[in-house]
Amino acid sequence: MCFSDQLAAYHGLIEQGLDKHLPASTTRPARMHEAMRYAIEGGGKRLRPMLLLATAELFGADGDSALPAAVAIECVHTYSLVHDDLPCMDNDDLRRGRATTHKAFDEATALLTGDALLTHAFALLATAYAAQPALAHSLIQELAATAGSQHLIGGQMEDLLAEKNSNATTDDLEFIHLNKTAAMIETSLVLGGLVGGADETHCATLRTVGRHLGLTFQIIDDILDATADTETLGKTAGKDAAIDKTTYVKLHGIDKAQQIAAQNTQSAIDSLQSLSGDTTFLVALTNAMTKRAN
Amino acid sequence: MCFSDQLAAYHGLIEQGLDKHLPASTTRPARMHEAMRYAIEGGGKRLRPMLLLATAELFGADGDSALPAAVAIECVHTYSLVHDDLPCMDNDDLRRGRATTHKAFDEATALLTGDALLTHAFALLATAYAAQPALAHSLIQELAATAGSQHLIGGQMEDLLAEKNSNATTDDLEFIHLNKTAAMIETSLVLGGLVGGADETHCATLRTVGRHLGLTFQIIDDILDATADTETLGKTAGKDAAIDKTTYVKLHGIDKAQQIAAQNTQSAIDSLQSLSGDTTFLVALTNAMTKRAN
Numbered sequence: 001m002c003f004s005d006q007l008a009a010y011h012g013l014i015e016q017g018l019d020k021h022l023p024a025s026t027t028r029p030a031r032m033h034e035a036m037r038y039a040i041e042g043g044g045k046r047l048r049p050m051l052l053l054a055t056a057e058l059f060g061a062d063g064d065s066a067l068p069a070a071v072a073i074e075c076v077h078t079y080s081l082v083h084d085d086l087p088c089m090d091n092d093d094l095r096r097g098r099a100t101t102h103k104a105f106d107e108a109t110a111l112l113t114g115d116a117l118l119t120h121a122f123a124l125l126a127t128a129y130a131a132q133p134a135l136a137h138s139l140i141q142e143l144a145a146t147a148g149s150q151h152l153i154g155g156q157m158e159d160l161l162a163e164k165n166s167n168a169t170t171d172d173l174e175f176i177h178l179n180k181t182a183a184m185i186e187t188s189l190v191l192g193g194l195v196g197g198a199d200e201t202h203c204a205t206l207r208t209v210g211r212h213l214g215l216t217f218q219i220i221d222d223i224l225d226a227t228a229d230t231e232t233l234g235k236t237a238g239k240d241a242a243i244d245k246t247t248y249v250k251l252h253g254i255d256k257a258q259q260i261a262a263q264n265t266q267s268a269i270d271s272l273q274s275l276s277g278d279t280t281f282l283v284a285l286t287n288a289m290t291k292r293a294n
Numbered sequence: 295m296c297f298s299d300q301l302a303a304y305h306g307l308i309e310q311g312l313d314k315h316l317p318a319s320t321t322r323p324a325r326m327h328e329a330m331r332y333a334i335e336g337g338g339k340r341l342r343p344m345l346l347l348a349t350a351e352l353f354g355a356d357g358d359s360a361l362p363a364a365v366a367i368e369c370v371h372t373y374s375l376v377h378d379d380l381p382c383m384d385n386d387d388l389r390r391g392r393a394t395t396h397k398a399f400d401e402a403t404a405l406l407t408g409d410a411l412l413t414h415a416f417a418l419l420a421t422a423y424a425a426q427p428a429l430a431h432s433l434i435q436e437l438a439a440t441a442g443s444q445h446l447i448g449g450q451m452e453d454l455l456a457e458k459n460s461n462a463t464t465d466d467l468e469f470i471h472l473n474k475t476a477a478m479i480e481t482s483l484v485l486g487g488l489v490g491g492a493d494e495t496h497c498a499t500l501r502t503v504g505r506h507l508g509l510t511f512q513i514i515d516d517i518l519d520a521t522a523d524t525e526t527l528g529k530t531a532g533k534d535a536a537i538d539k540t541t542y543v544k545l546h547g548i549d550k551a552q553q554i555a556a557q558n559t560q561s562a563i564d565s566l567q568s569l570s571g572d573t574t575f576l577v578a579l580t581n582a583m584t585k586r587a588n
Contacts, residue, residue, distance in 0.1 A: 028448065029443075086382075088380075089402050108383050111380065111382060112450060115373075126431060126439075127439075136431045140420050141420035149317060149413070154322065154410075
């Protein structure tokens with residue numbers, strides 16, 4: 001199967017999984033469950049669940065067994081976007097070309113919807129893998145650590161602090177990107193590995209791949225914010241420069257930022273290829289991510 | 295040991311547990327970890343962790359083994375208060391006699407602090423009970439279900455909707471109280487039972503106890519909002535009547551509300567006493583809860 005067909009096949013599987021593993025929109029309270037689905041149905045690249053499914057497959061798991069974990073990571077990612085878009089955070093009206101959840105519903109509903117998506121991720125892992133409690137436990141331990149105050153949320157906190165501090169350093173930027181962005185991409189690969197029965201050594205390699213991939217992804221995001229328009233992005237463009245935010249582009253300029261992204265891409269591919277099995281799709285996905293900004 | 299000494303002993307153990315099992319306030323990002331501790335150190339009755347510890351002990355567990363679970367449930371309870379107090383929800387400046395987290399810090403920090411406390415609950419359960427993955431899994435499954443969109447968060451959502459709907463019914467009120475308040479009290483008892491090795495039949499009895507106890511607790515809260523002053527409550531009094539909120543007091547009047555609370559207290563005690571073991575402390579705690587409003 002060629003790359004674009006594989007991409008479409010994973011995409012289809014993920015959309016089905018999201019529909020299957022989220023509470024029905026008629027479940028009481030309906031407004032809450034409608035908002036959860038609205039937030040998650042916005043589309044997007046589904047990068048994290050795709051990495052998870054492809055990694056699980058690389059380690060011999062089938063798509064069905066990895067699907068609940070893929071849904072769980074997309075729930076955590078979506079919750080972080082819903083809360084990030086709130087007026088007290090980034091105050092964004094547009095996400096993936098549609099009204100953000102608090103604009104489509106209201107702030108209180110969006111706040112609770114984020115809370116509900118985060119909680120649902122853990123409930124889903126606990127329920128879907130109940131027949132394998134040790135696996136359920138490993139998946140939850142990995143996801144809870146990454147989503148917590150020292151990684152995802154900690155990265156968001158430092159990102160907010162850096163916005164108010166025009167002296168933010170390369171070190172601050174690295175903390176933010178490693179924790180706000182790369183950690184969840186690392187964990188996507190690790191969760192896939194765990195479902196496929198990867199051992200500790202393999203999980204360590206998957207973390208290295210994820211870290212480089214995550215940094216590439218964030219650098220490209222910074223470049224796109226500076227170079228693409230709102231319509232292309234599906235979200236407000238030029239926000240970083242408008243608030244003089246410390247980004248790879250501000251610190252290094254576009255050319256150098258692109259070079260750093262390319263170096264991280266190569267490191268991710270080198271680590272991927274040290275794993276046995278068919279890494280063709282994951283390598284192609286990594287290359288495709290870098291090319292977004294070209 | 296008399297009731298007040300036991301109460302103080304549990305209280306001391308819980309405060310130690312919270313201090314031990316939350317990330318240090320110096321951990322990066324410090325502002326986030328300071329806010330997590332600020333929110334949780336506000337005090338309060340520590341009812342949920344106390345019920346958890348006492349139930350675990352009733353089933354033969356020692357306090358130390360149940361303490362991480364007790365901390366986890368207090369983290370979830372505190373997160374729900376931090377988010378509930380935000381301007382887009384109840385917009386409260388005062389909680390337990392101190393500035394709410396968003397007043398002491400800022401809205402974005404409070405939002406992320408709530409997210410972090412919720413996530414920490416699952417991370418802590420996964421880590422502290424890692425040597426018993428099946429137990430960790432059961433605890434997480436129970437807590438995630440109760441904290442989710444169909445119970446705790448769902449109850450909060452319907453509570454918000456009911457505030458805007460002066461025709462809210464007894465059925466709406468019951469949904470809100472069973473899910474917003476009683477579910478977490480039920481789960482406190484069930485988590486304690488699980489740590490102590492309670493079987494399914496015992497867990498079902500614990501749920502019945504918790505449901506009655508939770509309803510009593512909520513009715514008394516409604517009565518206190520109508521009868522006590524802000525200083526005594528440590529939070530803004532008279533809020534329900536000010537917004538014509540549907541409560542037990544509005545629907546039934548104070549005398550009848552007190553009768554319903556007393557009936558629920560008796561049902562809780564009857565179910566408790568059907569369990570073997572020394573239920574003296576739990577019965578006394580149940581009675582003490584009812585007497586708050588006298």
